[in-house]
Amino acid sequence: MTNLPHTFTNVLPVFIQGLGLSLGLIVAIGAQNAFVLRQGLRREHVGAVVLFCALADALLITAGVMGMAQALGERPDVARALALAGALFLATYGWQALLRARQANQLRAAETGTVLSLAGAMAQAAAFTLLNPHVYLDTVLLVGSIGAQQSAALRPWFIAGSSVASLFWFGLLGFGARWLAPWFARPKAWQILDGLIGLTMWAIAFLLVRQVWAGF
Template sequence: MPYVSTFFNGLALCFGLIVAIGSQNAHVLRMGLKREHVGLTVLACIVIDAALIGLGVAGVGTLVQSSPLLLGAARWGGAAFLLWYGLRSWRAVFASAALTVGPAAPRIGARQALASVVALSLLNPHVYLDTVVLLGAIGGNFAPPERPAFALGAMSASALWFCALGYGATRLSGLFARPAAWKWIDGITGTMMLALSASVAFGS
């Protein structure tokens, strides 16, 4: 059945892209480790990815690529945001003690948690390159009747990955209650964000 094959093409391709370390994945992992608004964070990532994949397969990626203004705004705005996030993570390496889990842990509100994941998702140009541009271009090569199957496969991969990452991390929260372990997470996250910022700003 061609639609089944197209579905699994979208599933496999999206898995290959989404598993790579990025700001969105790091944030989901962090929220899972803290056991803080995990469901909201995971749901927001799934909805955002699904919307961008749908737009890409529908042909929006071609329009974005043809606008130097949009590409430039995404590039420099995203680089600035990733730089700020990386510096904030490194500051936490020297300021944080341990990850507190349980009723005594300081918690952020649902609105702040949602704003954080939306910003980390939509202000990172790599998200658009992976979903709107790359997946959109490949999905657009399929015959029009097969495109929904490709998009559904890619969306399914996103949903499976974020659920596994967010809820899987909750089982590791006890390990990261130790100060040294949490400082490692902050340091790795900060380094990764700074590297992504440089890649976005100065990459080809």
């Protein structure tokens, strides 16, 4: 009977934390998102591109969480320090998102251009995903160190939440491109998104600090 409260009470918040953290980091005006949106607008290899981007994120997040958990397993002080550093980063990131919410930005992806083969589309998806140094900082270091704070039983749920966020976002961009493109071209839409991202990052930073504080 003792496992029931653990399953219901702890799993869902951990899943949501992973989901919110990943969404907050991935929803941004950038080359990768513009590429996925472009493929969606042109209806070229959308499923393959979406699946590649989502799987790449899932693998990097899994490697980050499990790798950081193993590295920090015998170093609780380092784990707490990294959690506090992550909270500081998220608070700063949230503040920057709130500042962006006051500015007019937009995401555009032209429907014109050279038709890409499947191999060409995969090569570009790989380049936009894996050659961006920020993806490793976000998934392996930041998400990894935060996910590693969870117990061994809850880490898979954190990874699942983060991975679902990537699949949802890239799927939304790719398969909903025709409907989303005009919306994303409106600066007001990104101002609203940035505002939500800022508040989400602050909430996760607060939860991290509270978790570290409870460990003392």
